[in-house]
Amino acid sequence: MRLPEARGDLSAAVIEGLRSGQAVEVAHLPKLRDTDPLADEDLQLALTVCYELHYSGFEDVDDRWEWHPGLLALRAEMEQLFERALRALTGPQPAVGAAEIPAALTALTAEHDGPSLGRHIQSHATIEQFREFVVHRSLYQLKEADPHTFAIPRLAGRAKAALIEIQIDEYGSGRLPRMHAELFRTTMSCLGLNTEYGAYLDRLPATTLAVTNMLSMFALHRRLRAALTGQLAAFEMGSSLPNSRYANGLRRLGGDSRATLFYDEHVEADAVHEQIAAHDMCGSLVAEHPELSADVLFGAAASEALGGRASAHLLDSWAAGASSLRPVTGPGSAGRLPETQLPAGVAS
Amino acid sequence: MTHEPAQERRAATVTPYEDGPLLLRGDFEIVTPDGEHIDAGRPTVALCRCGRSRIKPFCDGTHKLIGFRAPADRQPTRPDPSDAEQL
Incomplete structure (x- = not known):
């Protein structure tokens, strides 16, 4: 992927630093502003750029930036704001015993009444809205499971x-065509979307970037490993039912079994994973380390809260008759979505 | 929770998860009564235990919508007095 367009002074400083190869020093950077860090376009994009150096990097950036002390110091400042905002959003979590962890996670992830992205997509979404939904999810789904792999050691x-039992399944038991990220690539392809990783980064709003940034922050800090397990449990526990709605929505729009396989697969897989994640992973972790129980629940609550905010942005934009993506910048076709119905041969 | 010693003893294990499905692990095959193979698709599968899944024999999470309750261990054979009205 290539470096994105800056969205403010902070992301401009990071992006220009990486592009030019000049040192990025915290002292020379704009003062971090006093806005809501969870919705700040500039901050969330700057964080995304810092984190992507730890995944597949950027074509136009020297790989050594991943461990550049100046950039890491800046990232630490941004993360402090981000984590503080996440903890403020979710409130203090109780310390509970290992036996109560699954029930506590279930309570945090219970479906509530009110607007639901899954129900909208199942029954009402247009093909354009479905494509937007897929584009929002692409920054994570094209590297699905990768953040959690950092927790293994x-x-x-x-x-x-x-x-590991969960991750083996996420990676298709080592068979490329069954890897979940590859199934998502197929879905994108069936929808006529660009499957190149990061192709739509410029179009993703802060609310979407914040979800992936939360995963990366939990993944890259051993201190937050319990939050990462709680996040994964919440993700899995809130997955089977929405994915069946996404699959139904795509079928309603004419998607064939190849296009919907990613969602159908997740209905079945995540019904397995949620049990393993809540009981065997989080339950066992807290049994071994009772002091980590509040962080497990913090991770789950943060995942629910940020996921909810990201979904609300889509629903609110569509209700207002607008696109949920940031406008296309520049003259090229990069980042533009197709305006057609499903390509011939996809409709069943 | 998984109990490794049992998995070591047996080729396959079935684990009931509280208020949820049965997880099947190990060297197993799922077949119809006629012996037709049912593709499990993964090394560990969740089998529906609430009866309401739309992808039986596999679990699709519907148990959470219907308030399904079942213990992780063997259910007591003597009914709880609080169940009397339902019996």
């Missing part, structure tokens, strides 16, 4: 075994 015993 940071867990031990039964919690580690449980995470």
Whole structure:
């Protein structure tokens, strides 16, 4: 992927630093502003750029930037704001015993009444809206499960075994065509979307970037490993039912079994994963380390809250008759979505 | 929760998860009564135990919508007095 367009002074400083190869020093950077960090376009994009250096990097950036002390110091400042905002949003979490962890996670992730992205997509979404939904999810789904792999060496015993049991399935038991990220690529392709990783980064708003940034922050800090397990459990527990609605929505719009496989697969897979994540991974982790229970629940609550905000942005934009994506910048066709119905051969 | 010693002893294990499905792990095959193979699709599967899944024999999470309750261990054979009205 290539470096995105800056969205303010902070992301401009990071992006220009990386592009030019000049040192990025915190002292020379604009003062971090006093806005809502969870919705700040500039901050969330700057964080995304910092984190992507740890995944597949940027074509136009020297890989050594991943461990550049100046950039890491800046990232730490941004993360402090981000984590503080996440903890303020979710409130203090209780310390609960290992036996109560699954029930506490279930309570945090219970479906509530009110607007639901899944129900809208199942029954009402247009093909344009479905494409937007897929574009929002693409920054994570094209590297699905990768953030959680960072937790493997940071867990031990039964919690580690449980995470690996989940990850093996996420990566299709090592068979490329069954890897979840590849199934998502197929869905994107069936929808006529660009499957190149990061192709739509410029179009993703802060609310969407914040979800992936939260995963990366939890993943890259051993200190937050319990939050990452709680996040994964919440993700899995809130997955089977919405994915069946996404699959139904795509079928209603003419998607064939190849196009809907990603969602159909997740209905079945995540019904397995949620049990393993809540009981075997989070339960075992807290049994071994009772002091981590509040962080497990923090991760789950943060995942629910940020996921909810990201979904609300889509629903609110569509209700207002607008696109949920940021406008296309520049003259090229990069980042533009197709305006056609499903390509011939996809409709069943 | 998984109990490794049991998995070591047996080729396959079935684990009931509280208020949820049965997880099937190990060397197993799922077949119809006629012996037709049912593709499990993954090394560990969740089998529906609430009866309401739309992808039986597999779990699709519907148990959470209907308030399904079942213990992770063997259910007591003597009914709880609080169940009397339902019996």
